[in-house]
Amino acid sequence: MLTLLISVQLLAGCSLGQKPVEQAAPPKPAQDQLQKLELLNQTADDMYKKVMQGDLAGGRAALQQLSEQIPQIRYEGITTLEGLNALTTTITQSKRVFNAVNLSPEEGQVSVATIRLATDALTHPREPMWIQHYRLLQDDLEQMERSMHAQNKPELLAADAKFRQHIAVLHPSLLISRDPIEIEKLDSLVLFISDQVRSEQELYKQILNVMPSLRHTIDVLFLKKEATAYLPIIDDHNPILWTLVMGTIILTVLSFVAWRLSKKDGGVITIRKSLEE
Template identity: 60%
Template sequence: MLAVLLGVGLLVGCQNTSKSSREAAAPKPTQEQLQRVGLLNQAADDMYSKVMQGDYAGGRAILQQLGVQIPQISYEGITSVDGLNALTETVTEANKVFNSVRFSPEEGQISAAKIRLATDALTHATQPMWLQYYKLLQEDMDQLEQAAKEQRKAGIQKGVLQFEQHISVIHPSLLISRELADVDKLDSLVSFVSGQARLEQENYKQITNILPTLRQHIDKLFMKKEATAYLPVIDQQNPIIWTLAIGSFIIAALAFAGWRLAKKDNGVIPVKRQDAD
């Protein structure tokens, strides 16, 4: 257990040092950059409005304009390379949806929402709209926890699917607004819960025990300073094994995130956006 705690401390210390260095070196965006991003955000808002009103042809036309606008903007000081990649990938995926032979209005609305939240995250660093998803994710986890306690497999699978869908809508925005390592850890935790829910054997206790860690990390991503210190429900028959298992999982998730950050772009640290709007 001591080794686990020391490992977490060393990794967190290295990440904090790296974060401080990036913040010190991050340039401020120019007025021209901010104006261009503002126009991009307005276009995304127009697209979302048209799609939600059923004007899919109009939404598709604006989507094409976004594809032209995005490469013409410099995002230095606004978001990281990962954030820019997330934005462009989201637009690329939306093009596939809107140009599909069998167009799905529901998928079109989801794509429009992803783009709308992503561009808003570029223009509102401190209070982006995706923060409104906090309550929704909390309700998802409450339902998932209740289903696990009641050992309802169908309820767990339904809850996990709903939770994954909500995370997917804000995922591009997370990459724009937050550190890559933190988003990677969220992905690892969600993947673990999803994997347990899809196993044939019953794994209710594993889900119950990992949910407190997932809650804490979501609190961190949503900047909830008043976050509750959730405690995992330890298996009374094997408390030491469960403690080590959860600690090892967290170490693995953080180590993987750190490795990706170090290897990305040959070690070049991407520019971090400003903390204030």
């Protein structure tokens, strides 16, 4: 039931010194690229509507069309290598869901919602649909903070799980639209907080100290003008503990970046005509 609510929610609203070196502007997408992207987006929209109406067979057929259309498009000037990889990975994962022996309608709905947001991010770079869900993430964080202040571990676990699922649905769209470095910051903070939430120790204050950084990162990704450099609350009574917490964050970030680099295979992504398993 939680995954069903997620899919519905996510698509319901639908310096003084040396002068810096100017970088060349990225190439503008050609007209044929834009036309193919629009067709891709229409196919994704058709797939989403069919699945949400209970037509899983029709959704599976539309998903196959998507997997055939994606390799026919040139993505220079549209998204980064990481964004393209996120799109193809999302399609592959969705095909696994729809090819499962026991297909869960709820999993199918979440899967197509993720794709729908991703293709919209490609075709509407200035005003993508995913940008409308800032309030949804803020509600998740507020629930987590209330649970921590009340030291209610079960509610905190539930709120964290819902937040991570929302992030997972938005994640491909974020990689398509934003700087991958900023996404790595987000992933590292989410991973650190989630590990702390699920630990046997109840270090509520240490998690709360990291929450401002997470809020700031989300503000940056959602282009909020009021985004400011939040400062964590230092625990004067336990400076050694706070040092350990910050050290853990740094190690988590470094480990995550190393893992991401190891997955890139030297920065080369092979795209076949069909994304069959």
